[in-house]
Amino acid sequence: xxxxxxxxxxxxxxxxxxxxxxxxLAEACMTGLDTLGRKxxxxxxITRERALEQARxxxxxxxxxxxxxxxxxxxxxxxxxxxxxxxxxxxxxxxxFHDRCFDYDATVIRRLEEAGAVLVAKLAMVEFAGxxxxxxxxxxxxxxxxxxxxxxxxxxxxxxGSGSAVGAGLVPFAIGSExxxxxxxxxxxxxxxxxxxxxxxxxxxxxxxxxxxLDKLGPLALTADDCGLVLDAIAGPDREDPTAAxxxxxxxxxxxxxxxxxxxVVRGTVDTAEPAVRDGVRRALDDLRALxxxxxxxxxxxxxxxxxxxxxxxxxxxxxxxxxxRGLIGELTAPEDRVTPYARDAILAKDYLRALRLRGVVARxxxxxxxxxxAIVGPARGTVGPRLGKEFRSALxxxxxxxxxxxxxxxxxxxxxxxxxxxxxxxxxGLQFMGRxxxxxxxxxxxxxxxxxxxxxxxxx
Amino acid sequence: MTxxxxxxxxxxxxxxxxxxxxxxxxxxxxVVDGLVRDVAVLRAAVxxxxxxxxxxxxxxxxxx
Numbered sequence: 001x002x003x004x005x006x007x008x009x010x011x012x013x014x015x016x017x018x019x020x021x022x023x024x025l026a027e028a029c030m031t032g033l034d035t036l037g038r039k040x041x042x043x044x045x046i047t048r049e050r051a052l053e054q055a056r057x058x059x060x061x062x063x064x065x066x067x068x069x070x071x072x073x074x075x076x077x078x079x080x081x082x083x084x085x086x087x088x089x090x091x092x093x094x095x096x097f098h099d100r101c102f103d104y105d106a107t108v109i110r111r112l113e114e115a116g117a118v119l120v121a122k123l124a125m126v127e128f129a130g131x132x133x134x135x136x137x138x139x140x141x142x143x144x145x146x147x148x149x150x151x152x153x154x155x156x157x158x159x160x161g162s163g164s165a166v167g168a169g170l171v172p173f174a175i176g177s178e179x180x181x182x183x184x185x186x187x188x189x190x191x192x193x194x195x196x197x198x199x200x201x202x203x204x205x206x207x208x209x210x211x212x213x214l215d216k217l218g219p220l221a222l223t224a225d226d227c228g229l230v231l232d233a234i235a236g237p238d239r240e241d242p243t244a245a246x247x248x249x250x251x252x253x254x255x256x257x258x259x260x261x262x263x264x265v266v267r268g269t270v271d272t273a274e275p276a277v278r279d280g281v282r283r284a285l286d287d288l289r290a291l292x293x294x295x296x297x298x299x300x301x302x303x304x305x306x307x308x309x310x311x312x313x314x315x316x317x318x319x320x321x322x323x324x325x326r327g328l329i330g331e332l333t334a335p336e337d338r339v340t341p342y343a344r345d346a347i348l349a350k351d352y353l354r355a356l357r358l359r360g361v362v363a364r365x366x367x368x369x370x371x372x373x374x375a376i377v378g379p380a381r382g383t384v385g386p387r388l389g390k391e392f393r394s395a396l397x398x399x400x401x402x403x404x405x406x407x408x409x410x411x412x413x414x415x416x417x418x419x420x421x422x423x424x425x426x427x428x429x430g431l432q433f434m435g436r437x438x439x440x441x442x443x444x445x446x447x448x449x450x451x452x453x454x455x456x457x458x459x460x461x
Numbered sequence: 462m463t464x465x466x467x468x469x470x471x472x473x474x475x476x477x478x479x480x481x482x483x484x485x486x487x488x489x490x491x492v493v494d495g496l497v498r499d500v501a502v503l504r505a506a507v508x509x510x511x512x513x514x515x516x517x518x519x520x521x522x523x524x525x
Contacts, residue, residue, distance in 0.1 A: 133492070242519065302506055303502045303503050303506050306500075306502040306503045309499055310499060310503055327480060339489050339492070340488075340492050342476070342477045342481075342489055343473060343489055343492040343493045343496055344496070345472065345473050346466070346469040346470070346472075346493045346496045346497060347496060347500065351500045351503060353514050354504065354506075354508065355503055356516050357512040357514050358503070358506055358508055358512070359514075359515040360512055360513060360514065361508060361509065363515060398495060398499065
């Protein structure tokens, strides 16, 4: 039975009814990954041995009446920055590390195993999660990630394979990471749903560090509901990661409070998007009014994007110091990644601390705004998927505005990106719901309501 | 390019210039210039004197 484009809940129902074998499901996913997945440059390693072992175990356990929950027997792919044991390489998307192995599993990998999920592949990513300053899609030793929606369009980055594998129906869900845009971007360009959790919600233990105070791990899946199921399995405190929050998380799929949603749109965030995105998001906002109020608000005039960039580039410079000093960047795929990292020495410590001071101010201000709303809504990405071989505009280099991304990531806020339309050329457009810290269930409820009303997430390439 | 950017570029070139060719050095100069411009925008922002860095530190004890 084909796993293509079926949600976690649908697959789980069939598995428990005996209509679908976890082993057959894993095999089908791996076949698709090895064929279409490789054409999309979405795959680094197919983890066949581990997948079959996990799938057979799931089959045995479920037959014996031991049910680990909604992910039991469900295949998934992991961005190749999550450490995996057992001789499975973890490349960070970078040629110098293409065969490097760890002897332990990242906490997220371990938790998904405990939930009975089946790891079928390590998925492609932009080298060093984009931390070296790439400015065109060909920035991974596996080649440029390709969107399932157009053979000449980028899948987005840095969680490229996570986006395109889910978008092509090759896995029901995947794990990605976001420092700034790396979950919501690929989710948009591949027309899937992506959840960026609150900073600290998910342990980063065993994940490549790009930026210690900005990195978040989260799921990409077909629906907001599926993202909630995955977050439920991977969230929670972890002694191995001191930045992991001590508060517990449980996903609640129940309907939100019996009242209309209250949404806010930050002035300027829609109008500054590319015309096709602007028009698509405007239409989405009109549709959203059926679910609640949509109020335009203004934020204080602050250098949000410069603040986020200085934090990102400073921490990235420190995190990658040994890689840069040893000259390993000279082996990277993107020519600009062999040069840009050296420039970060130009950032002075006082300026980094100034960015962190402003960050605290911004975090308090945005919380003061969000306490009056269920979510801020806006474009999940202000640009459409760039064509392969072309330079793209990016907020990380100051080439495209992304106030919501800068604030959301700097303040560590949760956001879910959902499909909301297509351009005339057939490229996907995404809408994001960004909420208060620790309010994943609120943004997921809004996203579920959106997906109950629209069918953008059910369209297939 | 501002004098600050020129000075910082010279510092970086002195550290890593031997690894880079002329085209790469020119690209590096552009990136440094962009960073310095970003920093200038950040420096112009008004921040309250009592705003502390949003940066956590927890004293460590192995038994707690």
